[in-house]
Amino acid sequence: MESLTFQSNHFEGVLPNSIGNLSTQLNALKFGSNQISGMIPAVLQNLINLNSLVMDENLFIGVIPSYFGKFQKMQGLYLSGNKLSGQIPSSIGNLTQLVQLNFSQNNLEGSIPPTIGNCQSLQQLDVSQNYLSNLKNINSLDISENNLFGKIPTTIGSFLNLEKLYLQGNSFEGIIPSSIAYLKGLELLDVSRNNLSGFIPKGLEKLLFLKYLNISFNDIEGPLPTVGVFKNLDATSIIGNNKLCGGIPQLQLPKCPKVTKSRNSLASRTIITIFCVVACLLLVSSLLVLYWRKKYTTKPSSIVSKIDLLPTISYKMLHRATNGFSLNNLIGSGTFGSIYKGVLNQEEMLVAVKVLNLQTKGATKSFVAECNVLRNVRHRNLVKILTCCSSINYNGDEFKALVFEFMTNGSLEMWLHPMADCENQSKKLSFLQRIIIAIDVASALNYLHNHCQQQIIHCDLKPSNILLDSEMIAHVSDFGLARLLTSTDDSSQKCTSTIGLKGTIGYVAPEYGMGGEASTEGDVYSYGVLVLEMFTGRMPTDDMFKDGLNLHNFVKMALPKRLAQVVDPMLLPREVEELGVATAVMIATEKDDNDNEIEVEEANNIEDSRHIDVDMQKCLLSILNIGILCSLESPKERMSMEEVIKELQLIKSAFISVGIRKG
Structure with a gap:
């Protein structure tokens, strides 16, 4: 037997222990969209050759078993729409052939285990609608070049220690969440090659440490700021957004439509702007002193910094190297x-x-x-x-x-x-x-x-x-x-x-x-x-x-x-x-x-x-x-x-x- 499927029926009750007696040659076990309850039985670990396990849309309770890490051939694991709780076991990182993982719509808590990085074949990861703390202490998050879709979650703003955020090459839609402006230490942001739309959040221009911003190949519109990272032509990439206007003159974007404002409002904004600029300059001056004294312990981004390379090499060295x-x-x-x-x-x-x-x-x-x-x-x-x-x-x-x-x-x-x-x-x-x-x-x-x-x-x-x-x-x-x-x-x-x-x-x-x-x-x-x-x-x-x-x-x-x-x-x-x-x-x-x-x-x-x-x-x-x-x-x-x-x-x-x- 290679596959056993009984999906979309009205089966109730718990899974019998006899399910563990199925052939160890079973490749796929699919019983999603039923009303099966109870805990995930331990006898499932006998089916070590499974490459697809579909048990979503049921009533399972308890924790995700750590023995799931034994399924070395697993490519698709679907547990969404249950009542599972506890933490995602670190043993999931053993599933190096995993392509699709869906734990959404459960009661999971804690954080995504770092071992998930071992799943280098992973194409789709969905852990939405849980109670995960989502790695709030992380300083670099790279989920680029995947098939992720939907909106960028506003909870991204709670990653207060985040310095580098790579979201490029996915299918995210909607707006760039304004909560990104809460990431005061953000140095690099790449959201290029998605389906994002709307206006650029105001707060991005106020991120003092932002050294590289790439919003290219989306459908972002409206005025492009001229301060912060936006005033540096080499630090900002905006191509592929045909509805942008304004920006620094070097970008040669069309002028934005004029918006009528009262003189009192403009005067107030001017005063506030001058005050903020002076305050920011003082703050930046202080922070720069601390910033440059800080010894970096992490590898600098290959996008925003030049990696130390070998010096120009001599003919003699190459002659010797190639015999x-x-x-x-x-x-x-x-x-x-x-x-x-x-x-x-x-x-x-x-x-x-x-x-x-x-x-x-x-x-x-x-x-x-x-x-x-x-x-x-x-x-x-x-x-x-x-x-x-x-x-x-x-x-x-x-x-x-x-x-x-x-x-x-x-x-x-x-x-x-x-x-x-x-x-x-x-x-x-x-x-x-x-x-x-x-x-x-x-x-x-x-x-x-x-x-x-x-x-x-x-x-x-x-x-x-x-x-x-x-x-x-x-x-x-x-x-x-x-x-x-x-x-x-x-x-x-x-x-x-x-x-x-x-x-x-x-x-x-x-x-x-x-x-x-x-x-x-x-x-x-x-x-x-x-x-x-x-x-x-x-x-x-x-x-x-x-x-x-x-x-x-x-x-x-x-x-x-x-x-x-x-x-x-x-x-x-x-x-x-x-x-x-x-x-x-x-x-x-x-x-x-x-x-x-x-x-x-x-x-x-x-x-x-x-x-x-x-x-x-x-x-x-x-x-x-x-x-x-x-x-x-x-x-x-x-x-x-x-x-x-x-x-x-x-x-x-x-x-x-x-x-x-x-x-």
Whole structure:
């Protein structure tokens, strides 16, 4: 038995102890929406292989058992709508595969256990409508990049010790609660990429220690203040809110409509304002003395402070670290250089050293300056540039290299197209892994395009430039090479240059071939091709793509009926894969985006997609459609990275939910 379900009935009474005698191979136990009462029986701990336990909307009392921590395979745990009390057991942190956790509408008290941080796969957490104290002593709260929705609770203002609050990348709606103004020690606030609306709370401009505020990509409206953090252009990000007005002149926002006020009211406000400013200056002067004497014991935020980095490194050190740039240390090569694995003497640090192919001489000074700019670009999905080297090698030639953090799982290309003797031959990327990688890459591009101090266009996005760390988190590399390889002495004063960079055949946007300037839309095109490659398993340079047929047209003309013929066989059930091999092939003529006739291979059995699970079909069709929309020939018709991320998050959530419910 794999699943036992008796939900939405009228069962009463308590759970019998005999339920513990069910097969230990049981994966899912679902008896939500009944009237079952009593305490949660201890015999449930016998069912150690459960991955889904649904017991919401019942009448259970007592505490949440600590033995729940034994369910190592648990992915979905639903206890909402009961009468459970006591504290959330710390053993919940043992559920490292947990994706959805719902303890809402109970009588729980205490705080959320810190061990919940061990649940790194957690996507949805709902503990609303309880009596939790909600970590009032915490000084940093990061719940960014999740699927959280609803309003930001006003109780956030009770976290009086909070210094850093990260809420970005969710689906919060409503207004920014005015209670945030109670957080007098708040230094960083990021609510970007949500669905927030309304006006900016007045109190935000009075937070004396607020050094960074990001409200971008919401629907916030009304006047933007000009004091406090709002007067610092570099400390405030507001893009993507088209209804804002006012603000400092550098933002070039429209003027706010004038509101008629009496002279007495204006005079009173002026006097009060002057008094407050003087008082604040005195207060700030006093606090600054104490503030700078205080020794920080916590790690500074990577967003608002510059992390101490390695100094500019010498050629000699890199020569020694890579064993003389030995072929045994060579781990990759491309258009712009060769990459070597190295070990720096300092703390035995494992690094990747990219030695650049220099086509022009000079610009040594600007190379170092540009490298210093790029190594302060920080995002979890960008390869971290540790330092650079600009020197002369032992042959007297100019030498330039970048030093990166080392990625243990190699490139995405190695996983999608392993060589016959590759050690990853036996490893496969699941659908979920691929969609997470697609989200990671989209997040990195979105950051480069929209959230850097100076916009960066990648120009050469492809699988070999996407590296995977030990946890299979994707990191985009080779970003900003345009800055480094075409920099001049005044390059820091102008936008990212991309002169001379044509990208890689198959991934380069068609407008580049006609002399078009590098653009974010060009990166989106490369991303679209990448997505199609990830889920079809076909390179855009495959021999089959000729005479006007490309990967974009190949996928577009096959959907939706011939889905199984274009999807990577590794993502299909075995019977569908075998069916695809067995079907005869004939030649058909179809039309591409420009009404040009193209000969394509077509199987006799055009309905073989029916053998794929319906929910899986929906997910595959949705993500392939994203690849198609991103790789359209017209740049203006392509999706934005913001749209891509939101769509992919929805597909990912749907896929996970289906898996849990079916489990």
